[in-house]
Amino acid sequence: xxxNEAYISGVGQSEIGTRLTRSPLLLTLDxxxxxxxxxxxxxxxxxxVSTYPGRIPAYLGFSPVGADELIDxxxxxxxxxxxxxxxxxQLGAVVAAAAAVRAGQARHVICFRTVYEAAALAxxxxxxxxxxxxxxxxxxxxxxxxxxxxxTWTAQYAMLHVKRYGLKREQLAQIALTARAHSxxxxxxxxxxxxxMDEYMSARMISSPLCLYDCDRFTDASTVVIVSAxxxxxxxxxxxxxxxxxxxxxxxxxxxxxxxLACYPTGADLWKRTDYKPADVDTAQLYDGFSFQALAWIExxxxxxxxxxxxxxxxxxxxxxxxELPLNTFGGQIGAGRLHGFGFAHEAVVQLRGKGGARQxxxxxxxxxxxxxxxxxxxxxxxxxx
Amino acid sequence: MAATRTLPKLDADNRAFWTGGAxxxxxxxxxxxxxxxxxxxxxxxxxxxxxxxxxxxxxxxxVVYSYTINYQKWSPTMEVPFVIxxxxxxxxxxxxxxxxxxxxxxxxxxxxxxxxxxxxxQDDVFIPLFEKIN
Ligand SMILES: [Zn+2]
Numbered sequence: 001x002x003x004n005e006a007y008i009s010g011v012g013q014s015e016i017g018t019r020l021t022r023s024p025l026l027l028t029l030d031x032x033x034x035x036x037x038x039x040x041x042x043x044x045x046x047x048x049v050s051t052y053p054g055r056i057p058a059y060l061g062f063s064p065v066g067a068d069e070l071i072d073x074x075x076x077x078x079x080x081x082x083x084x085x086x087x088x089x090q091l092g093a094v095v096a097a098a099a100a101v102r103a104g105q106a107r108h109v110i111c112f113r114t115v116y117e118a119a120a121l122a123x124x125x126x127x128x129x130x131x132x133x134x135x136x137x138x139x140x141x142x143x144x145x146x147x148x149x150x151x152t153w154t155a156q157y158a159m160l161h162v163k164r165y166g167l168k169r170e171q172l173a174q175i176a177l178t179a180r181a182h183s184x185x186x187x188x189x190x191x192x193x194x195x196x197m198d199e200y201m202s203a204r205m206i207s208s209p210l211c212l213y214d215c216d217r218f219t220d221a222s223t224v225v226i227v228s229a230x231x232x233x234x235x236x237x238x239x240x241x242x243x244x245x246x247x248x249x250x251x252x253x254x255x256x257x258x259x260x261l262a263c264y265p266t267g268a269d270l271w272k273r274t275d276y277k278p279a280d281v282d283t284a285q286l287y288d289g290f291s292f293q294a295l296a297w298i299e300x301x302x303x304x305x306x307x308x309x310x311x312x313x314x315x316x317x318x319x320x321x322x323x324e325l326p327l328n329t330f331g332g333q334i335g336a337g338r339l340h341g342f343g344f345a346h347e348a349v350v351q352l353r354g355k356g357g358a359r360q361x362x363x364x365x366x367x368x369x370x371x372x373x374x375x376x377x378x379x380x381x382x383x384x385x386x
Numbered sequence: 387m388a389a390t391r392t393l394p395k396l397d398a399d400n401r402a403f404w405t406g407g408a409x410x411x412x413x414x415x416x417x418x419x420x421x422x423x424x425x426x427x428x429x430x431x432x433x434x435x436x437x438x439x440x441x442x443x444x445x446x447x448x449v450v451y452s453y454t455i456n457y458q459k460w461s462p463t464m465e466v467p468f469v470i471x472x473x474x475x476x477x478x479x480x481x482x483x484x485x486x487x488x489x490x491x492x493x494x495x496x497x498x499x500x501x502x503x504x505x506x507x508q509d510d511v512f513i514p515l516f517e518k519i520n
Contacts, residue, residue, distance in 0.1 A: 134392070140395070143391075143392040146456070147484055160452045207458065210454075257425065
C-alpha cells in the first residue's frame with residue numbers, strides 16, 4: 001500500500017428498479033450502508049462526499065440528491081466535499097475524490113450517484129419534467145431541430161463508423177447481447193432475460209443505426225464508491241483497490257463540433273499515466289448508455305485500432321465472461337439499468353475482489369478499467385488489486 | 387415536422403445566427419484577425435482570443451458530415467421519421483451545424499450529400515434547415 005495514493009474501499013448499491021416508492025435519499029442510504037459494511041467503516045469515519053451532477057431542482061428525477069443534503073441527512077462532518085455536473089462526466093466525481101484524498105483534504109470520501117428517472121416518469125406531479133419555453137446554452141443548437149435526446153447525437157457518431165469503417169448492426173448487437181447475457185446472472189439487474197440476435201435485428205429503430213436495444217432505460221437506484229486515502233487503509237477491512245490511473249480529457253466541449261467522442265483523447269491519456277498496458281486489463285466496464293459508446297471506448301482504450309471495434313466484438317466471444325476482455329459483467333446500463341456511470345466503477349471493484357458470484361470472471365483478475373461518459377464527456381479509471 | 391419547434395432565447399451572441407434568415411443569409415461569427423469561424427458564436431475567437439469578431443454571411447451550402455434518421459416520437463405531436471444531420475458548412479472550415487435535411491425521402495440522405503440552407507420562420511426565429519441539391 002502506498003500512503004500517497006487513492007484507493008477504493010467499500011462499494012455499495014441499492015435495489016435497482018423502476019417506479020420505486022422508497023425515497024431517493026433512502027436509496028442512497030441503502031448504498032451507503034452496504035459500502036460502509038464492506039469497508040468496515042462507520043459513518044463517523046467518513047469525512048468527505050463527492051457526487052455527480054449534484055441536486056438538479058428543475059429535474060429531480062435525473063438527480064434528486066446532492067452532496068449538501070447527504071452530508072446533513074447522515075450527520076457527516078465533512079472536511080472536503082464537491083458535487084456538480086461541470087466535470088469530465090459521472091466518474092469525474094471519483095477523480096475529484098481521489099485528488100482530494102491524495103492532497104490530504106479527506107480520508108474516506110463517499111462518492112455517489114442516485115437516479116430516480118423511472119419513478120419520476122410515474123409520478124410527474126411530485127417529480128415534474130423540466131418545462132422549457134425557450135432554450136439557451138448548448139440546448140439551442142439541438143432543440144430547434146428536434147434533436148432532443150443524446151441518442152440522436154450519439155447515433156451520428158455511430159453512423160460515421162458505419163460509413164467509414166463498415167460497422168454492421170450484427171457487430172454492434174454484441175454490446176447489447178453481451179450486456180443482457182451478463183445481466184441475467186446479476187440478481188440486482190433491472191432486466192434478467194437474455195436477448196437474441198433475432199430480437200435485436202428486428203427491434204424498432206430509435207435513431208438509426210441505433211435501435212431500442214442499443215439504449216439503456218430509466219432506472220431508480222443509488223450506487224456508492226468509497227474513496228480512501230492510502231494512509232487510512234489500516235481502518236479498512238476489505239481488500240483495497242488502487243486507483244492506478246485516471247483521465248478525463250476533452251478537446252472540443254461540444255456534442256456536434258467535435259470530430260470524435262472525448263473518449264478517444266481520454267483513453268490515450270490514461271495510458272500515459274501508468275506503466276500498465278491495455279493487455280494487462282482483465283475486465284473492462286465501459287459506459288453503454290448507448291451501445292456505440294462502449295464500442296468507442298474499446299477502441300479509445302487501445303484494445304483494438306480505431307475503426308476495428310465492430311470486428312473486435314463480432315461474434316461476442318472476446319467480450320464474454322470467459323473471453324479475453326470480459327465486458328460489462330454486471331450487465332452494463334443496457335442490462336442492469338441506467339445507474340449513470342457509477343455502475344461501471346462498482347462492478348470493476350466487485351470483479352477485482354472476486355465477489356461476482358455467478359457472473360465472476362475466471363482466473364485471478366488484478367486490473368480493471370471502468371469508464372463513464374459520451375460525447376464531450378469522458379472519464380476513465382484504471383483500477384488495480386496489488 | 388409541422389409541430390411547433392422549441393426556439394432559442396435570443397441574445398447578443400446568437401441573434402445574428404438565428405435571425406439572418408430574415409435576409410436569406412446564414413450568418414456565422416468570424417474572427418476578423420485570424421479569420422477563424424467561431425461556432426457556437428461567442429464574443430472571442432477560440433483560436434487567437436481576439437475580441438475583434440463579427441457575424442459574416444456564408445454561402446449557405448454545405449455537405450452532410452453525418453446523419454441519423456430519428457424514428458422516436460419525443461413528444462406526442464412530433465411527426466416521425468425525420469433526418470437529423472450535422473452539415474459541414476462550405477467556406478467555414480470546422481463548423482458543423484446540427485440541422486434537419488428536409489423535402490426528401492428520409493432514406494435518400496447520405497454522408498457527402500450536397501445541401502443548401504432553407505429557413506423556417508417561427509416567431510422571430512429563422513431556423514436553418516437544409517435541402518438536398520440535385
Ligand atoms: Zn482569431
